[in-house]
Amino acid sequence: MAYRGIIAGRFPLEDLKRSRVLEITPDITMIEGYISDDFFFKPPSCNCFVLRDGDLVLLVDTGTYPFYRDAILEVLRKHRKDGAKRLVLMLTQGHFDHVANNDVILEAGYDEVRFLLPEVELHTIDLYHHWMGDWRAMMEYYDPYREFPMAFPTAAVRIAGRVSSRLARSMLSSSCKRLFRGINTLADRAEVLAMDGRTEWTFGDVSFRGWEVGRFLAIHDATHSPGHLSFYDPEDKVLLTGDATLEINPAFFDSSLETCVRVMGDLKRFAEQGYVELTTDGHRSSIWMGELMRTFGRGPVDPIQVVDMARGRDECVAMLGFFEDYYAALKREVLEALARLGEATVPELVEEFKGSSDPCASLKTALVFPRIPSRVDVMVANVMKENGIPHRREGRRILFRPR
Numbered sequence: 538m539a540y541r542g543i544i545a546g547r548f549p550l551e552d553l554k555r556s557r558v559l560e561i562t563p564d565i566t567m568i569e570g571y572i573s574d575d576f577f578f579k580p581p582s583c584n585c586f587v588l589r590d591g592d593l594v595l596l597v598d599t600g601t602y603p604f605y606r607d608a609i610l611e612v613l614r615k616h617r618k619d620g621a622k623r624l625v626l627m628l629t630q631g632h633f634d635h636v637a638n639n640d641v642i643l644e645a646g647y648d649e650v651r652f653l654l655p656e657v658e659l660h661t662i663d664l665y666h667h668w669m670g671d672w673r674a675m676m677e678y679y680d681p682y683r684e685f686p687m688a689f690p691t692a693a694v695r696i697a698g699r700v701s702s703r704l705a706r707s708m709l710s711s712s713c714k715r716l717f718r719g720i721n722t723l724a725d726r727a728e729v730l731a732m733d734g735r736t737e738w739t740f741g742d743v744s745f746r747g748w749e750v751g752r753f754l755a756i757h758d759a760t761h762s763p764g765h766l767s768f769y770d771p772e773d774k775v776l777l778t779g780d781a782t783l784e785i786n787p788a789f790f791d792s793s794l795e796t797c798v799r800v801m802g803d804l805k806r807f808a809e810q811g812y813v814e815l816t817t818d819g820h821r822s823s824i825w826m827g828e829l830m831r832t833f834g835r836g837p838v839d840p841i842q843v844v845d846m847a848r849g850r851d852e853c854v855a856m857l858g859f860f861e862d863y864y865a866a867l868k869r870e871v872l873e874a875l876a877r878l879g880e881a882t883v884p885e886l887v888e889e890f891k892g893s894s895d896p897c898a899s900l901k902t903a904l905v906f907p908r909i910p911s912r913v914d915v916m917v918a919n920v921m922k923e924n925g926i927p928h929r930r931e932g933r934r935i936l937f938r939p940r
């Protein structure tokens with residue numbers, strides 16, 4: 538069975554057909570995904586990448602909709618006819634919009650098929666328990682059901698949140714089960730990559746850790762998810778950053794805004810030193826990013842956000858530098874909101890953040906859940922958690938104060 542969606546099989550087929558297949562280098566093909574402004578009912582599907590090295594083909598991510606299976610299979614079969622024998626599937630992350638067609642590798646006709654998954658991503662790819670666990674962990678910082686009912690998929694869950702957090706949670710649980718139904722992640726046959734099996738590589742003054750697959754490096758950056766990977770082709774100097782470069786970060790409570798800031802600094806220096814000639818990511822697309830900005834009635838903060846990919850050293854530095862600045866601005870604006878308020882709950886900090894005139898903060902505020910999976914409340918709680926901000930309880934309120 539393949540992914541079915543919340544309403545069985547009602548997929549935005551005409552939009553999906555606009556996805557392009559781009560040969561971004563002689564050895565790397567990008568199968569463009571899809572983004573809408575209706576997250577739960579027309580969920581995103583990531584860009585998938587097929588990388589070739591000799592008789593090895595590395596498939597990175599598999600998207601959401603069954604529609605993309607044919608496109609992936611066509612590229613995989615072309616390589617097989619052209620002499621490839623070994624197929625390896627790896628994921629930038631275990632989130633559903635990157636894993637729902639994982640079982641496509643079983644249909645590609647390769648002699649050897651492997652699925653490699655970092656051990657720290659096993660929790661993420663357990664889709665239902667990961668989502669429900671993420672919401673449960675937030676309860677230590679605020680009550681998302683009661684204080685942010687607008688973040689949930691249906692009016693029924695939103696209304697329930699005002700009455701009872703437990704009721705909202707049980708209704709949300711049903712919605713999540715529907716959202717993820719039909720997905721075979723193949724997690725049960727993944728070869729688990731142990732953290733202590735990572736290799737360290739140094740380029741100039743930048744070091745990364747991860748796993749080698751053929752000539753490609755799977756860099757464990759731990760940004761968007763604990764086991765998030767970026768992929769690097771040292772021969773053609775191509776860097777594929779998955780969701781490490783994404784305007785909605787930190788998308789989950791277990792994403793890390795701190796790590797996003799640090800990793801973007803490393804990747805920008807990596808590019809500055811001449812190691813990156815092409816970079817793109819898990820959702821970058823001139824079509825969909827452009828449409829998204831128009832839908833929300835605004836332009837990008839930087840024009841580099843609405844390209845398909847950055848080409849050449851300077852554009853790559855601009856892309857990675859934009860995200861370093863973007864994430865640093867988000868963190869700074871949250872901490873400055875806290876400093877101004879003195880002592881505040883997560884909802885009060887969200888309101889203060891929304892008043893920021895910083896262009897990055899204003900973009901983050903504009904991309905709202907449930908149209909887009911961008912949650913200012915999750916980001917605020919993430920900053921409180923990662924910076925060890927002290928808090929105290931006053932009845933149902935959880936109050937944070939500057940250190």
Ligand SMILES: [Fe+2]
Pocket residue numbers: 583632634635780819820
């Ligand atoms: Fe994604």
